[in-house]
Amino acid sequence: MSQLVILNLGRGSWQQGFPSVTAQVWESGTTAPTHAPTQFTGSLPPAPEIPDLYQQWQLLYQALHRRLGRLNLGMRGIELDEMGVTNVSEADFHGISQQLKRELNCWLGASSFGKIERQLRTVLVPAMDLRVVIETDDLQLRQFPWHLWNFLEDYPQAEISLAVPDHKRVDQTTQRLAPKVKILAVLGNSEGIDIQKDREFLAQLPGAEVVFLVEASRQQLNHQLWDERGWDILFFAGHSSSLMGRATGEIAINRTEHLTIEQLKHALKAAIDRGLKFAIFNSCDGLGLAKAMADLNIPQLVVMREPVPDQVAQEFLKYLLTAFSGGKSFYRSVREAREKLQGLENDFPGASWLPVICQNPAETPLSWKQLRDGVEATKKRFTKDWFQTVLLTSIVVLAVVLGVRQIGGFQSLELAMYDQLLRWRPQTEPPDPRLLVITVTQADVQAQTERQGSSLSNKSLAQLLDQLEPLQPAVIGLDIYRDFAIEPQYRRLAEQLSQNQPRLIAVCYAGATDAEPGIPPPPNIPTAQLQQRVGFSDFPVDLDGSIRRHLLGQAPPEKSACQSQLSFSFLLATAYLQQHDPNLQIQWNPTDVRIGPTTFPAMESNAGGYQGMSNGGYQVLLNYRASNQIAEQLTLDDVLNRNQLTPDLVQGRIILIGTTDSSYKDFHQTPYSKNLSEQMAGVLVQAHMVSQILSTVQDKRPLIWWLPEWGEIVWIWVWALLGSVIAYHWRSEAAIWLAAGCAVLVLFGCCYGLILQAGWVPLVPPAFAIVTAAGILVIYTRVQAKQQ
Secondary structure (H helix, E strand, C coil), rough: CCEEEECCCCCCCCCCEEEEEEEEEEEEEEECCCCCCCEEEEEEECCCHHHHHHHHHHHHHHHHHCCCCCCCEEEECCCCCCCCCCCCCCHHHHHHHHHHHHHHHHCCCCCHHHHHHHHHHHHHCHHHHHEEEEEECCCHHHHHHHHHHHHHHHHHCEEEEEEECCCCCCCCCCCCCCCEEEEEEEEEEEECCHHHHHHHHHHHHCCCEEEECCCCCCHHHHHHHHHCCCCCEEEEECCEEEEHHCCCEEECCCCEEEEEHHHHHHHHHHHHHCCCCCEEEEECCCCCHHHHHHHCCEECCCCHHHHHHHHHHHHHHHHHHHHHCCCCCCCHHHHHHHHHHHHHHHCCHHHHHCCCEEECCCCCCCCHHHHCCCCHHHHHHHHHHHHHHHHHHHHHHHHHHHHHHHCCHHHHHHHHHHHHHHHCCCCCCCCCCCCHHHHHHEHHHHHCCCCCCCCCCHHHHHHHHHHHHHHHEEEEEEEEECCCCHHHHHHHHHHHHHHHHCCEEEEEEEECCCCCCCEECCCCHHHHHHHHHECCCCCCCCCCCCCCCCCCCCCCCCCCCCCEEECHHHHHHHHHHHHHCCCEEEEEECCCCECCEEEEECCCCCCCCCCCCCCCCCECCCCCCCCCCCCEEEEHHHHHHCCCCCHHHCCCEEEEEEEHHHHHHHHHEEECCHHHCCCEEEEHHHHHHHHHHHHHHHHCCCCCCCCCHHHHHHHHEEEEHHHHHHHHCCCHHHHHHHHHHHHHHHHHHHHHHHHHEEECCCCHHHHHHHHHHHHHHHHHHHHHHHHC
């Protein structure tokens, strides 16, 4: 797992500054077109003193090594500058080094560039491998010691490399006959240096096949570079130097021949096309070589920025390849090897400044294992590891989520989100034209006398029925308990109730247990007609007091005063439907109720977001009508005193009569109740239930549906899998949580889209699964990074 930062310095100069600096962060550690980078912009101010400081550092470096007697003896360079500073001390060199570091960080700390650094810190993970590529053509910028940037101290797995702005990926072909890292080791002119130690170390590298060319001729080197089988690593030890202001360079392949990169161009291109991934020039002054090799699009190479003492070169090679062949990434290996050189600086000042990586940003550095086994074989193993990690994580998270869900851990949140989704539905359904609701308000109650505890007196009910009957309603539903006798002076009312003229359906209350006596039906309704003319008014109430379910029928408690088996809403709706279709068949089955061709599936105890719900009787989810008003409404005063009752409002309709006086405590929480003040009157809840049955049968309006249990398990697992993929795909924790948040938003959008189609699928459990899966893999990545 790695991250990649490409810092393009754009056009500019030390004198004028660099006005267009761009930093791109590639979370996948690769610039593959399937991955989009995060980009930040800024600028760098003029700093003409910095190149002068570096030039002084160079002169002091060479002068110090000359004074210590290591300049011409044991330096892997072709030619060194004999001019410059004399009588330099190590204190002078240390002072200029510290001054150069301060000036560099002062320059990079400019406010115009500081915002790039701050933004980088929001997306980069210190525990991950980080490659920071400085992309520039400016030769002075390329020779600058970028590893001194203080920013890198907070990222211990990071290393700096150089790149040219123009680069491309090379389609390489490799013939791998055996699992070996193929190394072509060119040991050039060894005059004054000991490269035998380099040879001995390379020969004992594990899993490597090394071919040595010792002071070979140009023809021999050319022949090996053209080898059809290709090479993984090109190694050079000997004398080298930069030319043309470090725009190119040359190597001494033997005591008499010096070759530039241009003279080896075709052979090197052939080697790169056939799989050459790395070049290591363990020789002096290699930035010119690096620039020329970069023009050939070599994936990676390491050079020394200045003349390098023989012992430093030997130790660096040992440190680098020991770490790399031991399983560390190429960049971490270079940083570790470079930092270990600091231990030699008593004898070789400036040694840790010398190694430089040059990178083709279009290429991703390979591991030693990938070089040895081949990229495709490693990809297959990576794909397998990726699949196993993601799959295992998603399954573990699924098991945890299902366990928490089984004990009801998500139910309250799930029901709350269900309510919210219902409230967010567009209120575009019109009021149900088949209903009229007549409400008895608090003012209506106070205006009546002789009410006998009921909100509607015998006198008012008689007057109301007398006005309704001539207008020919389809059916009248009286949602008011009337468990008292009718006075003799209201004989006509008693006859209307006993003879079902007009057609009238009343209510009783069954109660939940035998301990509740219930409320009996009106005494004037004949016992033989109770099952057809009296329905129970009981609502299935959830633990939070909300009504989300619709009870169609039940077996009442044995000792209840209300023995009606069908709900008030069901009787009203079916009475209306049978007037329109006298042959309508109603069938009660063990798992559903059928009204004509329409099926009402009975709820299961774990339907939707419920877990272990009491599902006695025949229950369905109540799909509240998405309307600001369920039906047209009049008050009792509107009917009896204001003459607002018209044939158009009554004829052929279901008339629901109920109280809205809060003193009768017939108000209920519903999904539309954000607080206690927004409770819905019982008669309006009954209206929604009647409307649901009518709309489902006549208008094909869907009932709220839910997935079967296995479908919900698959649904939750898919989102757990997505959370795992997100965490495994992205490397930055900030990007992971951003992507996880986006995934939760997508989940929310899916659930909202489904609720618009009357579908209720789990929302909270899969959201928890996404976050948990991502969190587990983030922690796993941290632990793995620490172990590495």
